[in-house]
Amino acid sequence: MSTVLVIGAGGVSSVAVHKMAFNSDIFTNIHLASRTKSKCDAIAASVKERAGVDVTTYEIDAEEVPAMVNLIRKVEPSLVVNLALPYQDLPIMDACLEAGVSYLDTANYEPKDEAKFEYHWQWAYHDRFKEAGLMALLGSGFDPGVTSVFTMWLKKHKLKTIRQLDILDCNGGDHGQAFATNFNPEINIREVTAPARHWENGEWVETPAMQVRTEFDFDEVGKRNAYLMYHEELESLSKFIPELQRARFWMTFGDEYIKHLTVLQNVGMTGIEPIKYQGRDIVPLQFLAAVLPKPETLGETTKGKTNIGVIATGEALDGSGEKTFYINNICDHEAAYEETGNQAVSYTTGVPAMIGSAMLVTGKWNGDGVFNMEQFDPDPFMDMLNEHGLPWNVREMDGPVDF
Structure with missing residues (x-):
């Protein structure tokens, strides 16, 4: 019980x-x-x-x-x-x-x-x-969460060491709105507008938000622009994989999203410092979040797929030299909505929350203290991803990604 x-x-x-x-x-x-x-x-x-x-x-x-x-x-x-x-x-x-x-x-x-x-x-x-x-x-969501488990699965089954890691988060869905966020607007915009940071040679390298961009061809979605961002799993991965030389996080955004966000920044609507309005303190970003479409209302209209995964390069476990592997999940917005009444961005976080909870209540993961996902055996979590709506794929690539 x-x-x-x-x-x-x-x-x-x-x-x-x-x-x-x-x-x-x-x-x-x-x-x-x-x-x-x-x-x-x-x-x-x-x-x-x-x-x-x-x-x-x-x-x-x-x-x-x-x-x-x-x-x-x-x-x-x-x-x-x-x-x-x-x-x-x-x-x-x-x-x-x-x-x-x-x-x-x-x-x-x-x-x-x-x-x-x-x-x-x-x-x-x-x-x-x-x-x-x-x-x-x-951090038992997708990123953070599944991305860390993906990484540790590769380290357990494919790579003796991981030298280079890139996390790629692509939402190829279309909700038909001029501007809306797929999870809490306040948290989403705070993340996106924060300076980008990545781990390289034992230290954090900071760059301006949304300034470093690459193009990647995502399976079942197509080519998308992905932007370098900071994301919290970089902090835990760099701690628990000591040999990691470089770790980066990339997220895709469409041109319309970037255009709207730029205008909102320019007029001060993404600020988090309170301002006086008619004698009351209001936080511009909180007001903006209140008038934007609620993420939970987007499920019925969102079409397309998400593709989230990690590309890891390191010394092969079988001694065959350096290899690169790509492991990812592809989730369909419409299938997610049919099952739970929610779009795939919520689905890809909510399912791992359930699985992480199952790991704890069944005792498959246990310990006293505060832990991150990287500290446990990835196999039972990976098995449940396949069983409960987030099947994953892994393939060897020709070599390290060049972006």
Whole structure:
């Protein structure tokens, strides 16, 4: 018997809860809470219709630690699954420690007043979780998450060492909107407009946002422009693969997205510092997020596919010299919507959240303290990707990528 408490009621949460309900042999009792209970109720109704499983819902402010502790003690879960905003990671971890329950999330902590997402705030909790005999698993989404598992699978089965790593995230979907983001607009725009950083020869190299671009031909999507960005799995991968000489993250954006984002930046709408408006403090980016289409509403109109994967170069495990492998997943927006009522960007994060949760509640991954995905055996996670809607492919390439 495993009881889980999921925090957050966006598209990722919807996918994760649906997938948990489809695996009721693992997740026997599912509880869902967010600031807006009506969103939880809508997810619960869809789950009941699609899976015939009851989900119990609650209203909660995840930043209110005493309230979170009370809810956790009421539900008595074996795991709290944080699918809320990254700002709320630390309060939820505090509540888990006080209530004595393990923790999982999909994105690392980010302070509200600075567009800076790093693991050090959460890594600092390691000793406290270890002393409490609890486990915290960080970043069990796709990127971060599956990309790290892909990398460690290659290191276990194909490459003795990894010298060079490129993560490529392509959303080839079209939602028909002039400008919209496929996950939380505030988090998405903060990530995209932050300076790009990549790991090279033992240090971080910083470049202006959206200035370094390459073209890549993605299977089942086609050629797309991909932009160098910073993403949090670079931090953990560079820590857990000491021989890594270079690691980069690339994400595709269409010309219309870039054009709209540039205009919004130029007029100050992506700012995170409060401004006075009619006697009230408002954050421009939060106002922009409020008027943009909600990501969870895009599923019905989004067509096309995502293609996310990693290209790794290093010394072959069989001693045959240096080799390069490409491992990726291709996900269809329409198939994802048909199964869960959500588009593929939410699906590719929500399914790994469910799988990571399954790793913990079944004991396939275990330990006391705070852990990243790279620290565990990738095989059982990879098996569940194939079984639960995110099948992967791996192939050898002619040589290292040249971009």
